[in-house]
Amino acid sequence: MIGRRIEKPGCLALAVFGVIAPMVFPAYVQQIAMLWIMIVFALTWDTMGGQMGYNSLGNIFFFGAGMYIAAVCQIWPWYDVGQYTDPSGILTTSFTPDQYFLGLALGVVLAALGSVVLAVVFGLIVFGLRGPYFAIGTLGLAIAAGELIGAWDWVGGGGGIRLPVFPSGTDADPLFRVPFGDIQSADLQGVFFYWTCFALAVLTFLFLRWLYRTRFGLMLNAIRDDEAKAEALGVRTQLYKTVAWSISAFFLGISGALFGNIIGFMEPLEVAFPTVTFGIFMVLMALLGGKGTLWGPVIGATLFHIIKEVTWTHLLGWQWVVLGLLIVVTVVFFQQGIVGWLQEKRPEWFGIEVDRGTAGQRVDAAAADGLDAVLDTGEDAAGEGVR
Amino acid sequence: MSALIEVADVSKSFGGVVANNAIGLGVEEGSITGLIGPNGSGKTTLFNSIVGFHPIDSGSIRFEGVEISKMRVPQIARLGMLRTFQQTRIFRKLNCVENMHAALSHRGGTFRSMFARKSGEAEERAEGLLDFVGLYQKRKLRAGDLSFGQQKLLEFAMALMNEPKVLLLDEPTAGINPTLINGLIDRLRLANEQFGVTLFVIEHNMRVIMNLAEHIYCLAHGELLADGPPEALQNDQRVIDAYLGAH
Numbered sequence: 001m002i003g004r005r006i007e008k009p010g011c012l013a014l015a016v017f018g019v020i021a022p023m024v025f026p027a028y029v030q031q032i033a034m035l036w037i038m039i040v041f042a043l044t045w046d047t048m049g050g051q052m053g054y055n056s057l058g059n060i061f062f063f064g065a066g067m068y069i070a071a072v073c074q075i076w077p078w079y080d081v082g083q084y085t086d087p088s089g090i091l092t093t094s095f096t097p098d099q100y101f102l103g104l105a106l107g108v109v110l111a112a113l114g115s116v117v118l119a120v121v122f123g124l125i126v127f128g129l130r131g132p133y134f135a136i137g138t139l140g141l142a143i144a145a146g147e148l149i150g151a152w153d154w155v156g157g158g159g160g161i162r163l164p165v166f167p168s169g170t171d172a173d174p175l176f177r178v179p180f181g182d183i184q185s186a187d188l189q190g191v192f193f194y195w196t197c198f199a200l201a202v203l204t205f206l207f208l209r210w211l212y213r214t215r216f217g218l219m220l221n222a223i224r225d226d227e228a229k230a231e232a233l234g235v236r237t238q239l240y241k242t243v244a245w246s247i248s249a250f251f252l253g254i255s256g257a258l259f260g261n262i263i264g265f266m267e268p269l270e271v272a273f274p275t276v277t278f279g280i281f282m283v284l285m286a287l288l289g290g291k292g293t294l295w296g297p298v299i300g301a302t303l304f305h306i307i308k309e310v311t312w313t314h315l316l317g318w319q320w321v322v323l324g325l326l327i328v329v330t331v332v333f334f335q336q337g338i339v340g341w342l343q344e345k346r347p348e349w350f351g352i353e354v355d356r357g358t359a360g361q362r363v364d365a366a367a368a369d370g371l372d373a374v375l376d377t378g379e380d381a382a383g384e385g386v387r
Numbered sequence: 388m389s390a391l392i393e394v395a396d397v398s399k400s401f402g403g404v405v406a407n408n409a410i411g412l413g414v415e416e417g418s419i420t421g422l423i424g425p426n427g428s429g430k431t432t433l434f435n436s437i438v439g440f441h442p443i444d445s446g447s448i449r450f451e452g453v454e455i456s457k458m459r460v461p462q463i464a465r466l467g468m469l470r471t472f473q474q475t476r477i478f479r480k481l482n483c484v485e486n487m488h489a490a491l492s493h494r495g496g497t498f499r500s501m502f503a504r505k506s507g508e509a510e511e512r513a514e515g516l517l518d519f520v521g522l523y524q525k526r527k528l529r530a531g532d533l534s535f536g537q538q539k540l541l542e543f544a545m546a547l548m549n550e551p552k553v554l555l556l557d558e559p560t561a562g563i564n565p566t567l568i569n570g571l572i573d574r575l576r577l578a579n580e581q582f583g584v585t586l587f588v589i590e591h592n593m594r595v596i597m598n599l600a601e602h603i604y605c606l607a608h609g610e611l612l613a614d615g616p617p618e619a620l621q622n623d624q625r626v627i628d629a630y631l632g633a634h
Contacts, residue, residue: 214502215488218481222489225478232438232476233549234464234493243501292480353482353527 004351010295018198022191033194033262035305036201040255041278042285042297042304043204044248049283050291051212052244053224055131058138059248060279061122061145062115064272066253067260068149069114070107071161077103085156097167108257115253116246123242130227139275146273160267163260166192193262200258204251209294211247220244224292280327281308288330290339299338391416391553391585392437392468397446397456399429399436406432408609409446414553419579419586421600421617423593425630428606430589431473434555438470439463451552465494467552473561473589475538479531483522483541486530487513490545513548520544520574536563540571547578553585554578560592568592572599597621605629 021032041063049055075084078099083091095103122141129137150158166189211217219240222230231237260266273279281304289300307326311319330337336344347354390413399407406429414420422430436443439460448456455463478486488505517526520540525533530541539559546554559575560568572595578584590596596603597617604614607629613620620626 211502214504215491216501218485218489218505219501221481221485222478225480226476229472229476229478230489231460232464232470232472233490233545234461234469236461236493240501352529354529354532 007295014298015202018202022194026187029190029194030262031305031309033190033197035302036197037255037259038281038285038301038305039201039298040204040251041282042289042301043201043208044251045282046286046291046293046297047208047211047220047244047248050286050293050296051217051220051224052241053227054241055135055283056138056245056248057135057275057279057283058140058142059252059282060273060275061138061142062119062249062252063256063259063278064142064145064149064268065118065249066111066115066256067266067272068155068161068256069253070104070111070257071163071260071266072155073107073110074100074103074164075161077106082154085154085159085161087156087159093164095164095167100164100167103164104257104261108254111253111257112250113253115249115256119246119249120242123238123245127238127241127245139279142273142275142279146268146275149268149272156267158267158269160265160271162265165264166261189262193258196258197255197262200251200254205294205298207247207251212294216240216243221292284327284330287335287337288326290337290341290343293337293339293343296337296339303338390414391451392587393447393449393452394433394437395447395449397433397436397448398444399432399441400444405609407436407443410606410609410611412604412611412614414585414587415602416552417579417583417585418602419575419588419600421596421603422587422589422606423591423596423603423620423626424606424612428629429609430606431557432609433606434470434557434589438468438555461493464549464551465492467494467550468555469546469549469551469553470555471539471542471546471557471559473557475535475542477530477533477538477541477545480529482529483517483526483533484510484513486541486545487516487548490548492549516544516547517541519547519577521570536567539563543571543574543578547582547584550582551584553587556586556588556590558589558591560590560595568595575599593621 018036022029025032041059045056045059048059072081075081078095079091079093084093126134126137126141149155155161168188212220219230219235222235223237223240227237256272260271263271266272270277285300285304286297287300288304289298290296304326308319308323311322315322334341343350343352392414394413395411397407397410398405410429410433422433424430435441436456437448439455439458439462443456446456447454450463450466450468453466455466455468458466478489481489488509491509514523514526517523520543522533522537522540522544525537530538533541539562543556543559556575560571563571575586575588576599579586586599588596588600590599600617602614603617603620605612605620605623605626607625612629613623613626615623
C-alpha cells in the first residue's frame with residue numbers, strides 16, 4: 001500500500017521543511033507562517049465538509065471569534081478595553097514582556113475554549129439545517145458576527161483594535177532572548193509566531209490523524225454517507241456533529257488568536273471575519289486537495305498558497321481572475337481533488353479494494369454467486385468472489 | 388396481552404390522507420410477525436410511526452411496556468428496536484467491514500467510547516456476520532459498489548451487528564432475484580432462532596411471508612383488515628378481495 005508507505009516520509013519532509021524554513025528562507029517567514037495557518041484552515045474545514053459532509057461556509061466565524069477573544073484577553077488584565085480601543089487614542093499603552101506573553105497565553109487558551117463554547121451554542125441552531133441550507137446558515141452566522149462586532153464600540157467597532165506591540169529584542173526577557181539571539185523586534189515577532197503557527201499546524205494534523213482512525217472518525221463518515229441510516233442505528237448524530245464542529249472551532253480559534261497578533265491590527269470585516277477571502281479559501285483548498293482525506297487539505301492548502309502568493313506578486317491586478325478561475329475549474333471539473341483523483345486512478349495505493357468484475361454492472365447474479373457459493377459448498381469455495 | 392411491541396389505536400394522517408386509522412396490533416417476543424397489504428395501505432407509515440420517524444396523531448405504541456410514541460429514532464434504536472429500509476440504506480463510501488463497525492450498538496456509550504479504536508472483537512463479529520449473509524468475500528469492497536441485492540444483505544448484517552431485540556424489515560426481498568430469496572429466508576429464520584431476534588416483516592411476496600411468519604396482520608386503506616396465522620389469512624375472503632380490488 002503505497003499510500004501508507006509514503007505517508008511517513010511525507011510527514012518527515014514537511015516537518016524538516018517546517019524546522020529549517022525560517023533559517024533557509026528568512027525573507028519568507030511570514031508567508032510560510034501563513035501557509036501553516038492555511039493548512040489549519042483546510043484541515044479543520046475538511047473535518048466538517050469532507051469527513052462529515054456538512055459544507056460550512058461560516059467556519060471563519062471561529063477564526064474571528066478567536067481573534068477578538070484573544071485581543072480582549074491581552075488587553076483586559078492591564079487596561080480598560082473600552083478606553084484602549086477608543087479611536088481618539090486617549091490612552092498611551094505599553095506592555096512589559098511579562099504582561100505581553102501572559103496576555104497572549106491567556107488569549108490563545110481562551111480563544112480556543114471560547115470558540116468551542118460558541119460552536120456548541122450555535123451548533124444547536126445550525127445543525128437543524130441540511131445541505132445548502134446549512135451552508136447558507138453558517139455563512140449568515142459569520143457575516144452577522146462581523147456586522148455585530150462592527151457595531152460594538154467596546155471592542156473598537158468598525159475601527160478595530162491594534163494589538164499590543166511585540167516586546168523588542170532588547171527589553172525582552174533574557175530567558176526568551178536566548179533561543180533567538182539579539183535580533184530586531186519585528187524579526188523576533190516573525191520568528192516567534194512562525195513557530196507557534198507551525199506548532200498549531202502540526203498539532204491539528206496529528207490530532208485529526210488520530211481522530212479519523214477512531215470510532216468517531218468512522219461515525220463522521222457514516223453521517224456523511226447517510227445520516228438517516230446512522231440515526232436509525234441509534235447514533236447520537238447531534239452529539240457527533242457538535243463535537244466535530246467544536247474540534248474545528250478549537251483549532252480555528254487558536255489560528256485567529258495567532259493571526260491577529262501577526263498582523264498587529266484587527267477590524268471585523270476584512271481581518272477577523274473575511275468570509276469572501278479566507279472563508280472561501282478554506283473550502284477551495286480542501287476541495288482542490290481532495291475532501292474527505294487527511295492529506296488532501298494539506299496538499300490543497302500548500303498548492304493554493306503557492307498559487308496565491310505567486311499571482312499576488314507577479315500577476316498583480318489579475319490575481320482575483322486567477323483565483324476565480326481556480327474556483328470554477330476545481331468545482332466544475334475537479335470535484336474529487338488531487339487525492340480523490342489519485343484514489344480513483346490508483347485505489348490500490350490507498351488500500352481501497354475495487355471489485356473489477358461487478359463494479360458498474362449492477363446485477364444480482366453476482367450476489368447470487370457469492371451467496372450460493374457459501375450455501376452450496378461452504379465458505380471454502382472462495383473462487384466466486386472476485387478479488 | 389404482554390407483547391414486545393404493542394400498538395394501540397394508532398392514527399396518522401398526512402394532510403387529508405388518512406394513512407393509518409386506529410390500528411392496533413401486537414408483536415410477540417421471539418416471533419416472526421408479518422405485515423401485508425396492497426400498495427398504499429399504510430404499512431410503511433405504520434413502521435415509520437413505530438420507530439419514531441414521525442410523530443403519530445393519536446394512540447399509543449409500547450415497546451417492552453415502555454411508551455415510545457414520543458421518542459425519536461435514535462433513542463428508540465438504542466432501546467433495541469431497529470428497522471431496515473425499503474430502499475436500502477448503507478454507508479456507500481465505507482467498505483463492508485467499516486459499515487459493520489459503524490452499525491455497532493450505541494447503547495450505553497460513554498463520551499470516551501466515542502473515541503475508541505476499532506476493537507478486534509468487533510472485527511471478528513463483523514466478519515462472522517458478513518460470512519453469515521454470504522458477503523465475506525466482498526468485505527473489503529466499498530458498500531456503494533455492491534449490487535442492490537448485496538446491499539440488502541449488508542444492511543441485514545448491519546442490523547444484526549447492532550444486536551437488536553426486534554428488527555423491523557421493510558420488504559427484505561424486494562428487488563432480490565429468486566435464487567437469493569431462499570437464502571435470505573433461511574437467514575432471517577436463523578437470525579430469529581439463533582440470535583433470538585424478534586422479526587416484524589413487511590412483505591409483498593406472498594410465498595415468502597406465508598412461509599416465514601407465524602402470525603400475519605393485513606392492512607387495507609389504512610385500516611387493519613384481518614389478522615391470524617398464514618393459513619387462515621390465505622383463505623380470508625376480505626384479504627383476497629383487498630388484493631384483487633373487489634370493492
